[in-house]
Amino acid sequence: QVRLVESGGGLVQAGGSLRLSCAASGRTFSSSPMGWFRQAPGKEREFVASISWSGGSTAYADSVKARFTISRDNTKNTVYLQMNSLKPDDTARYYCAARGGHGGPYRVANSYDSWGQGTQVTVSS
Numbered sequence: 001q002v003r004l005v006e007s008g009g010g011l012v013q014a015g016g017s018l019r020l021s022c023a024a025s026g027r028t029f030s031s032s033p034m035g036w037f038r039q040a041p042g043k044e045r046e047f048v049a050s051i052s053w054s055g056g057s058t059a060y061a062d063s064v065k066a067r068f069t070i071s072r073d074n075t076k077n078t079v080y081l082q083m084n085s086l087k088p089d090d091t092a093r094y095y096c097a098a099r100g101g102h103g104g105p106y107r108v109a110n111s112y113d114s115w116g117q118g119t120q121v122t123v124s125s
Contacts, residue, residue, distance in 0.1 A: 001114045002026040004096045009119030012086055020081040020119060022096030027114075029077040033104025035112060036070060036081045038092035038121075048094070049081060050105035059105040063089075086123045093118040 008020040024032070035050035049060045049070040058070050069082040079096060097112035106112065 002029065002032060002098045004098060004114055004116035006094065006096050006116045006119040009094060009121045011122045011124065014087055014123055014125050016086050016123070017082070017084045018086065018121060020083065020094055020096075020121075022079045022081075022116060024077045024079070024098060027098070027100060029098075030074040031102050032098045032100055033102070033106055034070075034072060034079040035097045035106060036079075036094060037097060037109055038090075038094045039118075040092040043092075045095070045109055047107045047109070050107060051079065052104035053102045057105050059107055083121070086121075088123050088125045091121060091123050093120050 003025045005023045012018055031053050033053050036048040037045050038048050039045040047061050051058050051070045055072045067085045072079040095118045096116040098114040099112045
């Protein structure tokens, strides 16, 4: 497994932007497909975006496509989620996830074996 620490959340007005970061340690990051998920109060955790181990392939939920961008820097053991044109519906706790075995991107939560504690994103109208 790998230890994951998210940062970059906060309060932003609708239409604004935030960049989330997820710093990884432990297992070799460069061979780990990564994902971002979110969970709003009273709702199930849902897929947001994911990236392959190499960074060559990405996947997005329809609700965030064209607004969010996932990327990774294997020299810094960090994955990012750039969030633009934020909406109140994007309010949630955002979680970073990792798994081993190369491949990806993976959309399903139980494909991942390591999770961070999350960072809160609140978008005001």
